[in-house]
Each structure stands twice: as C-alpha cells, then as structure tokens.
Amino acid sequence: MQLGMIGLGRMGGNIVRRLTRKGHQCVGVDQNAAAIKALTGGHVEGSAGLAELVKKLAKPRAVWVMLPAGEITETAVTQLGELLERGDTIIDGGNAFYKDDIRRAKALKARGIHYIDCGTSGGVWGLDRGYCLMIGGDKEAVERLDPIFDTLAPGAGDIEKTPDRRGRDPRVERGYMYCGPSGSGRFVKMVHNGIEYGLMQAYAEGFNILRGAASGDVPEDHRFELNLPDIAEVWRRGSVIGSWLLDLTAMALAEDPKLARYSGFVEDSGEGRWTIQAAIEEAVPAEVLSAALYARFRSREKESFSDKLLSAMRNKFGGHVEPKAGQ
Amino acid sequence: MQLGMIGLGRMGGNIVRRLTRKGHQCVGVDQNAAAIKALTGGHVEGSAGLAELVKKLAKPRAVWVMLPAGEITETAVTQLGELLERGDTIIDGGNAFYKDDIRRAKALKARGIHYIDCGTSGGVWGLDRGYCLMIGGDKEAVERLDPIFDTLAPGAGDIEKTPDRRGRDPRVERGYMYCGPSGSGRFVKMVHNGIEYGLMQAYAEGFNILRGAASGDVPEDHRFELNLPDIAEVWRRGSVIGSWLLDLTAMALAEDPKLARYSGFVEDSGEGRWTIQAAIEEAVPAEVLSAALYARFRSREKESFSDKLLSAMRNKFGGHVEPKAGQ
Amino acid sequence: MQLGMIGLGRMGGNIVRRLTRKGHQCVGVDQNAAAIKALTGGHVEGSAGLAELVKKLAKPRAVWVMLPAGEITETAVTQLGELLERGDTIIDGGNAFYKDDIRRAKALKARGIHYIDCGTSGGVWGLDRGYCLMIGGDKEAVERLDPIFDTLAPGAGDIEKTPDRRGRDPRVERGYMYCGPSGSGRFVKMVHNGIEYGLMQAYAEGFNILRGAASGDVPEDHRFELNLPDIAEVWRRGSVIGSWLLDLTAMALAEDPKLARYSGFVEDSGEGRWTIQAAIEEAVPAEVLSAALYARFRSREKESFSDKLLSAMRNKFGGHVEPKAGQ
Amino acid sequence: MQLGMIGLGRMGGNIVRRLTRKGHQCVGVDQNAAAIKALTGGHVEGSAGLAELVKKLAKPRAVWVMLPAGEITETAVTQLGELLERGDTIIDGGNAFYKDDIRRAKALKARGIHYIDCGTSGGVWGLDRGYCLMIGGDKEAVERLDPIFDTLAPGAGDIEKTPDRRGRDPRVERGYMYCGPSGSGRFVKMVHNGIEYGLMQAYAEGFNILRGAASGDVPEDHRFELNLPDIAEVWRRGSVIGSWLLDLTAMALAEDPKLARYSGFVEDSGEGRWTIQAAIEEAVPAEVLSAALYARFRSREKESFSDKLLSAMRNKFGGHVEPKAGQ
DSSP states (O other): OEEEEEOOSHHHHHHHHHHHHTTOEEEEEOSSHHHHHHHOBTTEEEOSSHHHHHHHSOSSOEEEEOOOTTHHHHHHHHHHHHHOOTTOEEEEOSOOOHHHHHHHHHHHHTTTOEEEEEEEEOGGGHHHHOOEEEEESOHHHHHHTHHHHHHHSOOSTTOOOOTTOTTSOGGGGGTEEEEESTTHHHHHHHHHHHHHHHHHHHHHHHHHHHHHTTSTTSOGGGOOOOOHHHHHHHHTSSOTTOBHHHHHHHHHHHHOTTOTTOOOOOOOOSHHHHHHHHHHHHTOOOHHHHHHHHHHHHHTOSSOHHHHHHHHHHHHHHOOOOOOTTO | OEEEEEOOSHHHHHHHHHHHHTTOEEEEEOSSHHHHHHHOBTTEEEOSSHHHHHHHSOSSOEEEEOOOTTHHHHHHHHHHHHHOOTTOEEEEOSOOOHHHHHHHHHHHHTTTOEEEEEEEEOGGGHHHHOOEEEEESOHHHHHHTHHHHHHHSOOSTTOOOOTTOTTSOGGGGGTEEEEESTTHHHHHHHHHHHHHHHHHHHHHHHHHHHHHTTSTTSOGGGOOOOOHHHHHHHHTTTOTTOBHHHHHHHHHHHHOTTOTTOOOOOOOOSHHHHHHHHHHHHTOOOHHHHHHHHHHHHHTOSSOHHHHHHHHHHHHHHOOOOOOTTO | OEEEEEOOSHHHHHHHHHHHHTTOEEEEEOSSHHHHHHHOBTTEEEOSSHHHHHHHSOSSOEEEEOOOTTHHHHHHHHHHHHHOOTTOEEEEOSOOOHHHHHHHHHHHHTTTOEEEEEEEEOGGGHHHHOOEEEEESOHHHHHHTHHHHHHHSOOSTTOOOOTTOTTSOGGGGGTEEEEESTTHHHHHHHHHHHHHHHHHHHHHHHHHHHHHTTSTTSOGGGOOOOOHHHHHHHHTSSOTTOBHHHHHHHHHHHHOTTOTTOOOOOOOOSHHHHHHHHHHHHTOOOHHHHHHHHHHHHHTOSSOHHHHHHHHHHHHHHOOOOOOTTO | OEEEEEOOSHHHHHHHHHHHHTTOEEEEEOSSHHHHHHHOBTTEEEOSSHHHHHHHSOSSOEEEEOOOTTHHHHHHHHHHHHHOOTTOEEEEOSOOOHHHHHHHHHHHHTTTOEEEEEEEEOGGGHHHHOOEEEEESOHHHHHHTHHHHHHHSOOSTTOOOOTTOTTSOGGGGGTEEEEESTTHHHHHHHHHHHHHHHHHHHHHHHHHHHHHTTSTTSOGGGOOOOOHHHHHHHHTSSOTTOBHHHHHHHHHHHHOTTOTTOOOOOOOOSHHHHHHHHHHHHTOOOHHHHHHHHHHHHHTOSSOHHHHHHHHHHHHHHOOOOOOTTO
C-alpha cells in the first residue's frame, strides 16, 4: 500500500523503513531535510511539505503523523484536515492525549475524513522486532489499512500461544489490535505506558535494595556486596520476573554496574500523568502507578521545598538541627 | 549425583523429577506416603524418615530441604544437623528469612556441615522450564554440587545473549548464580519476590483502569468497553511491557475475562514483607514494593477500621452521612 | 451589609445565621421552602427565586452562592450573571474547581460583574467557631465586602500569635485571606482539602495499627489490647500530633470505640482529586495525598478486579489457590 | 517525690526543671558536667555517676533514663539493674523499641525491679506546655509514681472536654495514660510518631503544591504566586486542618517563606520505621505512613541509583538521553 509519513525521526523513520522493506510505498516529509534524504530512494519518496505530500498520494489517501505530542501534532493534523478529501485517512501514531483524539476524530468526520489513533509501542527496537499497535477509530478505515498494520506488527513469531483463545481475533496474536472507537487505541497505549512506569519502578527499587545491602546502615553480619549485572542476568532465565525490561536492565548493568553515565534525571512523556487522571476519573486506586510517576518528578528536584518544610517543623518542635552535608 | 530431598510437594517433587530425568539419583522423604510413592521408581528411592534417608546417601551427603518456611523447616534442618556428618551439605530451597540462613549456617559450620541457601524461582512451571537459582553459602560446597544446580537451571536456551558479558560467570547465563556468603542467595530471592509483587500490582492496576473505562463514573463521550483478554495478548508482542507475568495474565483473562472464580483474597508468602524490612534497614525508599504489599493486606479485609475512622471524622466535622450500600 | 444567599442548606443556612446574628441583612432563596421559612424573620428575608432575590437587594448587590459543586452551581451563576448589573458581585463559596472560577470570572467581568471565589472551611462547626475563608478575585470587590468576610471569619480568638508577622496582613490573623486573582482562593481551599485527606488518613492508619496490636497475627508476647478512646484523648494534650481532627477522632471513639455505626464507605468531594491533578500539572510528588485519595476509592469497592488479577497470576505461576473465606 | 534522672540534655533537663518547679526533688547525672551544673541548686542535686545517684535516693527508688535510643540506654538500664534493689523502679522515657522494653522488663522483674516504659511527647515545648505521657509496665509501680506523671503532664488546661467520656480514666484528660503491660506505652508513642510523620508529610506536600502553582510548568492563565506564610496562618483559624504542627509551620514560614536555612536533609529517629514494621507484622496497610518515611530516606540521597536505573532503561528501549542539568 501507499502511505504518507509526517515526521521521519527515530520512530517515523523506522516505521517507513519497516514498511518499505516489505514492499509498501511511502512518501515522507520532515522539517529536517537530512532526515528525508537519508530515507529517500527505493520505495520512499520525499516531499517538500504537507501540500506536496498530499498531492503525491493516490486516493483514498492515508497519512501517518509521527510527531512529538502537543502543538506540533495539533497543527499537522489541522493542516492535513484542510488538504485531505472525503474518504482519506489520518493516522496519529504519537503519544497524544486520548481526549484530543476524540475531539479531532469528530471534527474530521464532519468533513468525511477518517482519523485513526494508533498507540505504537516498540521504541528503537521496533524496526526489527516490529511494533505493538493499539488502534482506535472507524472500523472500516482501520480494516482498509490492515496491510500496513500487519506489516508494522511483530507477527506471531515463536512466542508461545495462549490457550483458550479460540474464537478471538487472530490479528491480536500477530501484534496489533482494533480497540474500538476513537480514542480507545490511545487510551490502551496510555495505560500501557502507565504500567511501564510501574514495572520500571519496581525493578529500580528492587535493584536499589540489592545495592543497599552493602551499605553502612546494615550491620556487618548481614551486609552483602551483590553482583547486580549477574543478578539481572540470572533472573532472565526461568524466574517469575523475566521481562523485556529486565533484558534491558541486564544490558545496562553489564555495560556498567554503577550506571555512572546516568545522573538519574528521569523524564516522563505524559502518559503516566494521563493514566493517573483516568484512574481518578474512574475512582479506582492506582497507588503503584502514581508512586512510579512521583519518583520521576522527585528525580528532577535538586532541592525539595517539601523536605525543607519537614526539616523546619522538626526544628520547631524538637530543636532538631540538620546534620552537615556528608554526615 | 546423588541428592536427598525432604519434602516432595509441588516444588520438591518437581525438583526430584527434573533431576532424575537427567540421570541424577534421589532419595526422598515426605510426611505424605502417597507423595513418596508417586515418585519412587527409576532413579528415585523413598525413605521412611530423615534417619533412613541419611543412611541411604553416600558421603559426602547432600540433602535438599523443600518445606514451607517456618517451624517445619527449622525442625528439619535441626534434625538433619544432628544426623549428618562433617563434610555433608544441607541445601534449603524454600522461602526462609535470610537472617535465619545466616544463623543456621553458623551453627552447622561449627559441626563441619555446609549449609547452602538456594532461592528457587519457577513455580509449577519449573519442571519443564527449569528453575532460576540464587545460591549463597560456602563456595566450595556450592561448587561440588554444580551438576545438581546446572541440571535444575533452565540452561541458556534460545534467550538472546546480553552484550558486554565477556569475563563474567557463564553459569549465570544458564540460570543459576553463586551470590556470595550465607544468606545472600536467599536475600536475592527475597528481593526477586519483592519485585514480583510490584510488577504484579502494576499490571493489576493497569488492567483495573482499562476495565474502569467502562464505568458509569466516566462521561459517556469517552467511555470505552475494552477487550481485556485481547489487550493482554497484544501487549505480549513487540511492546515494552512484555513479560512472563503478562503471559500468565493473558492466559487468565482468555480463560475468563471477568476472573469470576477469584474472590481477590491475595496472600503473601513473607518475602514481600522482608523486602520492605530490608529497605527500611538500608534506609532506601521502596514506595512501589510497599504499595504492592499493602494492596494484598487490604484485599483480605472485609471491613476496614481505618475507613470507618475516616467516615467518623467526616461525620463529625461536616455532618456527612455515609450513603446507603449500593449507592 | 446586605447579602443575598442562594442555597440555605447546612452551610448556606449557617452562614446566614452567623451574619445576621451580628447585624447584617440577608435575602435568601432555596429550592426547599422549609429551609427559607426556618431562617426568615429578624434580619432575614426570603424570596421566591433568583429574580426576586436580586430585586430585593440594593446596588451594588452582593450575592453568595452556596450550592453543591457542578451543574447546579453553574446554572445559578449563569442566571445570576444575567440578572445582575455592572458593579454587582457574585461570591461562590462552594467546592468548585478553580479553573471554572477563572472561566466564570472572565465571562462576568466582560459584563462588569465581579466574581469572587471564596473557599470556605469550617463544616457544621462554622456557625459558632467561624469560617476560615480563602478569597480570590478582584481586590476592590473583595475589599468592599470586607465586613461580610470579617464577620464570618473566626476572629483572632485566644489562639497564640505567630511571631515574625510584623508587616503582614492582619486580617489573616482574624481568619480570612485575600489570596490573589480569580481562582486562587479556591485553589488554596482545594489544597487545604487535599491536606485534610492526608491528615485524616495518617490518623486512620495509626489507629488501625494500634487496634491491630491485638490481632492474632501478632505473637502473644507483644500483643496489646489498647484503649483507643483514651489514646486519642491523651494525644490531645501536649503531644506533637494534637489537632482539631484529633479532637473529632477522640469524640467519635469516645462515643463508640468500635465505630460500629460506620461501614467505612468513604466519599470524596472532588478537591482531593483536583489537588492530585494540580500536583501532576506542576510535576511535584504528592505520594501521601494520593494514597489518602486512593484509600477512599478502595473503601467503596466490595470486590476489586485488581485483587482478582493478583490472585489469578498467583494461581497461574505457583498453583496458589485462594483460601476459603474466613481463613 | 524524689526522682533520679539519667541524662540532662534537652529532654531530661527540662523534665527535671518542670518537676522541681512544682516541688519534686531530683538527683541528676550526665556525662557532661556542665549540664549537671546548670541544673544543680534548689531542688536538684547532681551526682558523679550511677552508683552515687542510686545512693542519694531513698527507697523505694525511682530512676528515669532519658538518653538517646540504642547502646547507651541499654548500658544505663543494665547498670542500673545491678545497682538497684527489689522494689525500685526504672522509667525509660526515651525513644526505645517496644520489644526491647518487653525484654528489659522481664529481666528486671526476675530481680524484683520494676521497669516502666514511658513514651514522652512534647519536644522542646514540654517544659512549659507539659509532656504527653504514654505509660506501660506494672500497674502498681505506675500508680506509686502518679505524682511524677501528673506533674509532667500538661493538665486539663482550657482544652474543650470530649463528650461521652463519663466512666473513663480522668487522668487521661490531664495528659497522661496508663496504656497496659510492658512495651505498650512505647508502642503507643511509636505509633504517635508514625502518625506525626504522616501529618508532617501531608502538610509538606500541600505547601509544595501551593508553591508549585507559580512554577513555569503551569500555564500562565492559572499560575498563582501564593503567600505561604499567610496561608499557614489563616488555616490556623476555623479550618478543618488546624493543628499544632500547622502552628509550627506558620512560625517557620513567617520567619522565612523560602525556608532558605534548611537544606531538606530529613532524619528519622526510628519510630517511623518501627511503626511500619508493626503494620507489616499485623498485616494492615500503612500507605501514608510508609510514604512519609520514604520521603525522608529520599531526602538524604544526592544521587539515587534507582533513578539512574530508570534513566538507563529509558535509554535502552527508547534511545532517550537525559537532558543536561538545568534543562
């Protein structure tokens, strides 16, 4: 099939590569001319802007937007909405907020244009491993683009089959899923990332406790110097906590057990926050997912006003004075 | 090699099976005669009690204890300590507290007996997948029993190799690890289980939020009926949060999307608690691992006094009256 | 001064009472005729509806809205906006969302009408103790109504003066505060309630641990049957954790140490949720305030899907079966 | 009455002062000769060591130990146990672990010596406000020392009486309480401090959110510069969250709204940790109290290995690179 791609960065570029390797045709555009140039040739054509890109596509057109969440995506979708025609489809594969998807889909539907929200997981590994796709929007539009989704997804591979799936959608076992109406694909991807934060934090706390076993706070008779790279590695095999995130943890620790190149300033890309907002809207507890998000917020503070206030209270009621740094 | 096995339940029985399938010899004992009978034959010999078991083993003997944590393990280890001789080895593969391991190892060492703490992960799947082993104790005793550990571990299998592991212990890549002095193997297994609780809770909260998207608390324009079994399945492929626990989640949800056979009374086996105690001793934060533990405690309460007190305070300051059940 | 009051329930009625006791004039309206009747007489006049209420007030008018958050407040403010004239003032004293205040103030300003958001704490005790007022909006409009706010506030009373307050606004020491532009009063009140949840949960957990000291999970040699009503009482005197919420806790426990009349179904009125949303928007951690909110969500669940999923996973990896109820 | 006091620091010294101001006689000892000298005269006599102190007391003797928790208290109690005689009493007023109290009481009882654990709250304010006392041990020994406890406690003061207390111990309303057998007084004090951590953290998070309202992360149309000292002050009056800790917060913020003299390195004195251990032993959730403890642990970390591991994972799956400091 033919697909337009707006944004040829780490994610968009690799999506184009994976599609064209398997015979699809892509027309790409990017602010960065070098990014276009790097991809052009074979099944990929560059274009100078949205208007030109739209002209180069055959009807009904399909254009995938793969840009950072926020203003820039909003603008691209709005402009596309004006350039495209009845029957065309926009796919947003970035990390948008699902309520924005619902709003956009509604506005575009009024003009006969389909809007698909496609939560896309896989990171820099997706090019080879394939992308896990969580798709929301008009079912018909999604069905028409099935060859695209099927190519991007990892496929069944040699992952063991889950029993009791007779009668269920077989495409899910190839790694892509139609989740439901507009916004639902992104909602599922959002919760996916919320869980991701929780999993990451669970490992991070665990390894921190392993490392802390060597700390001076622990009495000598049960103080241990543990080999973190080996522990991550051994857990990859036969243990209950094996996972892809653990594979990556093992890589990072094998590279450097002290992780010295990282300062521990941990960003978040929005989905963790939105997951908490969804939990609050639904009135369901989300202790672990919140704690994971807050750990990231805390990681960015050099000085915490909250902590200062605790020190101040302790000083006021007990005369406690903070120890000097390093004590 | 020859190994004595005390406790032929779900874990002990399967360990014996895995060992003898690959040619090792086992002498087993269990309170339950049927459990012994079920295994006896081929490379397995039964015995009527600890004393007989010890007699049937050639020196230097190795006896694996695989019993529920607590009194029963303590008693078995104490009795074994009296029956065994200088140069023999006890392996405890259960879920003990690492400080108990340190104490036991010390006491047995005084009599020339080796004590190995062997954290054993793998659950009911270990028979076929192999067990992930985290081993602490005298290095020499551990080395001597290498054939046992090597057989129990999963082996390298087709799991992708972690880069940058040149010069590191290759046995780790076969799924077993010498962690260090007495207690360290169990300490590593304890943190493993602490992490396990955290991972499980992250998934549980995430799926709960997905399910809650259909709740009446959510405005209709972004209320979704999501297909939980399919979501678990699709995440197994190419997503960042793929894991063995997710595989199991997919199985459970495919079996019954409502999980109706479970009431949600969630037990804990001690390691989650000890992990928090270790974190507190080390003075490192463990927000997620604690929250995961507390969720289990809360799951067992039909009535929470804590919640009642909140209701009482609200009533006292604001005149708020609890809604009638079902509202 | 003269004030219109819309909503004569628990809060609105008492505000009218407190104002008129001290000589102010009020015109009230309520859906419930009995509520109007109960107050009318002396300095209070009833009215049949918003239009009549507005007519009965002298210009520049001041109308206080004291209704449940949401639709009903929105409607009342909108209608008032149409009935009032340039120079008049609306005060919303309920539990609205501060972003709604900002929106309303803007819309009303275009018509020359002042809108004041007045966070009001004090519950059913406010009539006698006075109300703590956190006020946002046009400074001039707030200044003009100073006699109203001053009367409603508790006054300096015999609360010990905080040192180092020279040069600071003395009205604050009488219990009301001009917080800043529109929305800021309600924002401060929102965080106030967020803190309130956190404080309540801290006490609730603490008393739960005291009560748990008698539980069978605790070894007999340090099992205690503690007298909760006495503990709450003794902490009111000289301890670091004395507070008004503790006073109320002591009342509730003295009334019934088992709190048997409460089921522990704990509602939330929105501010706790909005506080978390504000924290997330600011990217600051709010672990305790979130946990307090989630405990309330959890208190309303008879069955937790999240817990069921944990049980299901445990069953899948370890063959663990849930104990029968009561075990 | 006559009382020996071991430890004349901030707490012990003030206890002696409060007792002797009201006519009791004290014999004190301290490592620091200046501390003894500062108190001696009037009703206070110094002594050169434990042996001399014991000699100066009339039988049955009562000796209060007010030393830092740990080794030093243990040593003092052990030595006292050897110097005292049948019928004498040791009171430990420090922050010990309640299981140590149980052990000590048992050992001393064998020698006919009473041991009283007396949780003592009040900080540097206790001299004037009085101390809230939570007392465990032999009831008879506690009764005999009633004049001491009654003098130290704040008395009924002008705190409003709690209704429904007819038939309950009136001493509780004067600020001291017999909690039960050995260890129970300290257990109650421990939970008291656990709650204290939770309350402090709730305020700290709340003020942090108020402060964050001015942050650049918040869109300009609802960004607020809030006056923190005034907010703390206004909440002291008529609000639901008034408390002594809030009084102290108001003091600290009035002194300096930026709290610039504090770095936010927050220590813990053990009780918060023990409270969590008790909760875990009882299998009751303690989310808020744990989070409060962990916030303190985190406050002491300049670099968090846990955060580094998150950064490392993000780098491995998404190619995410940490922003440079200050971004």
